[in-house]
Amino acid sequence: MTLPPDLDTDAGALRAAMVKGLAGATADADADARCPVHPAWLAAAEKVPRHAFVPGFYLPADEPDAQGLTVWEPVTAKLDYGRWLAAAYSDATLITQFDGEKTDWERPAVRHGGAPTSSSTLPSLVLRMWSDADVVEGHTVLEVGTGTGYSTALACERLGSSHVSSVEVDAVRLEGAADALYGCGYTPALARADGLYGYWPEAWFDRIVAACSFRSVPPALLSQTRPGGKVLLPLSGWLYGNARVLLTAAGDGTAEGPLLPGTISFMPARAHAAPAYGNPSDWAAGLREEPPRSARHAPERLTAATEEAFHLRFLAQGAVPDAQLVTVDGAPHLIDVVSGSVATLTPDSGAWSVREGGPLKLWSRIEGLIDAFDAAGRPGPETFTLRVDDDGQRLLHARLPQLRLPQPVR
Incomplete structure (x- = not known):
């Protein structure tokens, strides 16, 4: 495809405006932000042509279709x-x-619904991730999740390509990223590999930064980090609660570090994605003989569009690590495909009633967590520490019982 002759001029003006806006947003950042975006990363963003990494993408239409599905419109030059x-x-x-499929960007089609499986993350978040990881000149870094390659290019621009390695599990995405990176003159070490296992041929690293989320910290990433080095990765679970943690590796497989503030979410690593649970009606059918009880807490404590609910949903995963939440006809269902447990909440005269079945009382466990959370004064994410050692992966807080992350894949 032939691009307009004025592309470089047009892109340069838009890129300068974008970076100016990002710099202004950084200057106006809330006082509780962990750290501002380092000027060196803004300088890198001034040079990296983002358009080269997104030759085609989808944007949502203004209205859903007749079935209520989001209509995704392809956008290309x-x-x-x-x-x-x-x-x-x-x-x-x-x-x-979407759905791990390869798009023919010469003849793209409108999509109705679907699960996004790759994206170009918003630049402010990309810059925030590199800044929060405390990356400086001279560091060697591993990026987990190459995606389009834009974030990789920023790292190459600041550190030099020889200091950057990036792995991507999706061969189609990696091929596109490699073409864009090499076309822009960046030559990092690229490999198709599962980020759960890092990339031993280039280890050890001073910093590892993940652009996808994990249910627990992959041990290989800690093993490939120099003693005193840092690992920044998003954590998530099957309730789609998210957090970010900045771990300092001790060099012996152990690590410790704080959760970072904010309500940032990333797509899950494919090996950590939630399993299919079937028909929610089939699960609910088994509860018909179970006696209902009044719920002490409404499901909105987890589902409301607030920072606290976002954070509480992440903590709730420590109480019910294998549960998923789905709402059908206004009734939330908790479904645990590992234990076979289920809970259904039903509106009841302005309150909620709950039925629970299976070996685990899912909503009861979440209610216990919410009780403890409220009693502790509803602490924010930055007050929690994640410790990884021989006793497992534990989320620690001075006024709350410890929560355990799922056993990592080895």
């Missing part, structure tokens, strides 16, 4: 040059893949 370039230099996440 050929379809709409202005929209494509403006979006490429917006501080927005751009969806580049």
Whole structure:
């Protein structure tokens, strides 16, 4: 496809405006932010042409379709040059893949629904991740999740390509990222590999930064980090509660570090994605003979569009690590495919009733966690520490019982 001759000029102006906006947002950041974006990362963003890494992506239409599904419209320079370039230099996440499928960007089709499986993360978050990881010149870094390659290019621009390694499990995504990186003159070490196991050929690393989330800390990442080095990775679970942790590795497989503030979410590593649970009605059918009781806490404590609910959903995963939450006809269902347990909450005269079945009383466990959380004064994520040692992976707080992350895949 032939691109307009003024592309470099147009892109340069939009890129400068984007970076200026990011710099302003950094200056106005809340006082509780962990750290501002380092000026060196803003300088890198001034040079890296983001549009080269997103030749095609999807944007949501203004209205859903007749079935209520999001309508995803393909955007390329050929379809709409202005929209494509403006979006490429917006501080927005751009969806580049659904359901692990390869898109023919020469003849892309409108999509109805689907699960995003790759994206170009919004630039402000990419810069925040590199800054929060305390990356400086001279460091060797491993990026887990190459994606489009834009974040990789920023690291190469600041550190030099020889200091950067990046792994990606999806061969299609890696091929596109490699073409874009090499086309821009960046030559990091790239490999198709599962981020759960890092990348031993280039270890040890001063910093490891993940662009996908994990249910627990992969031991290989700690083993491949120099003593005193740091690992920044998002944590998530099957309730889709998210947090970020910055761990300092001791060099013997142990590590410790704080959760970081904010309500940031990433796509899960594919090996850590939630399993299919079948038909929720089938699960609920087994509860018909179970006596209901009044719920002490409403499901909104987990589902509300608030920072506290976002954080509490992450903590709840420590109480019910294998549970998933799905709402059907206004009734939330907790489904645990590992133990076979289920709980259903039903509106009841302005309150909620709950039925529970199986070996684990799922909602009762969550209620116990919420009780302890409230009694502790509803502490924010930055007051928690994650410790990884021979006793497992434990989320620690001075006024709360410890919560354990799932056993990691080895």
